[in-house]
Structures are given as structure tokens and as C-alpha cells.
């Protein structure tokens with residue numbers, strides 16, 4: 110990669126190189142402004158790097174779950190709609206869900222404990238349920254590269270556990286899973302930890318070699 114991103118006066122990423130393995134969950138850590146969201150944006154292809162490039166196998170599909178705070182609370186959609194949107198990229202223009210798509214939505218809703226609220230407006234469920242709905246949308250996409258920005262921020266321990274288990278299952282399916290986090294529990298559950306400090310990689314290691322505490 111060797112990614113550099115200039116945002117105004119700031120070098121949000123400053124020569125970032127990393128290998129993101131398939132079949133593993135990589136936690137992206139670092140303080141506020143370290144460049145985590147910027148790196149996810151670049152990996153997702155929604156932000157062009159100033160220099161460097163992302164090498165990914167041809168045909169790799171990408172699902173990007175942004176921070177919950179980046180999604181308006183009052184979107185006029187149900188939880189079920191939110192999950193179904195995860196199929197849109199594959200369905201193309203008419204977005205008519207097939208039986209297999211409905212089955213995938215139902216399966217991911219079940220995995221994230223959302224079956225009972227599929228018909229409820231996204232604006233009427235709790236913050237934790239909204240977070241799970243966004244993650245479920247990412248799972249529904251069945252992408253080769255799943256990028257998730259702070260999926261366990263501001264949710265209770267039970268929801269954190271459900272979300273982290275779902276990410277681990279996606280990796281077990283063979284996906285590259287990368288999520289930005291500030292939560293210790295999320296770092297502990299990850300297979301790899303990539304640490305950013307001021308836009309540079311400050312550590313790229315398996316969790317086994319992380320200091321305790």
C-alpha cells in the first residue's frame with residue numbers, strides 16, 4: 110500500500126503499509142484523529158489516497174459499515190429495510206430481493222438478535238439495536254472485505270459480544286474483516302491489531318503479543 114492521504118493541512122495517513130489477511134479480524138486502533146476512519150475510507154474506495162494504492166484481488170467485494178454517528182437517526186426505513194440494503198450492490202438497479210436474499214436477511218437478523226424488530230422503524234429502536242442493524246447490513250452483503258467503523262462504541266457488553274462474535278464468524282467464512290475500535294474487549298477478540306499514531310503504523314501484530322492490561 111504505502112498510503113498517504115492529505116486532508117487540508119493534515120497528513121491523515123503518512124505512508125501506511127499493511128497486509129490484511131483473509132480469514133482474520135484485524136482491529137484498527139489509535140487515538141482520536143490517528144487516521145482509522147481515513148484508512149477505512151481508503152480501503153473501501155470512497156476516498157482516493159493522495160499517493161499509494163490498495164492492492165486487492167480482482168473481484169473482491171467490499172462492505173463498509175460507517176460509524177453509527179454518521180448515519181442519521183431519522184432515516185425513514187425499517188430495521189428490515191436496513192438489512193436488505195446490504196443486498197443492493199449485488200441486486201443492481203431493481204433491488205428486488207430473491208428468496209435467497211430474504212433468507213440471508215433472516216439469518217443475519219437472527220445472528221444479531223434483530224428478528225423481533227425487523228418491521229420497526231430504525232428511528233424507533235435503541236442505539237444498540239441500531240448499531241446491530243448496521244453491522245447486520247454489512248454481514249448481509251457477504252463481502253470479501255468487511256470494513257466496520259467503531260461497531261462496539263457506546264453499546265452494552267452483551268451487544269458488544271454479539272457484534273464481535275458476528276465479525277469473527279465473517280472472518281471464519283474467509284472474509285478480510287477490519288474494524289476500528291477504542292474498546293479493549295474488541296482488541297482482545299481480534300486476531301490482529303494494527304495501531305496507528307498520527308497517520309503512521311505504530312504496530313502490526315497478533316493479539317498474542319499485545320501487552321496485558
Ligand SMILES: Nc1ncnc2c1ncn2[C@@H]1O[C@H](COP(=O)(O)OP(=O)(O)OP(=O)(O)O)[C@@H](O)[C@H]1O
Nearest residue numbers: 116117119121139140141142143144145146147148
Ligand atoms: N473530512 C475531513 N476533512 C479534513 N480533515 C479531516 C476530515 N476527516 C478527518 N480529517 C482529519 O484527518 C485526521 C484523521 O482523522 P480520522 O477521522 O481518520 O481519525 P480517527 O482515527 O478515525 O479518529 P476518531 O477515533 O476520532 O474517529 C484528523 O486530523 C482529522 O482532523
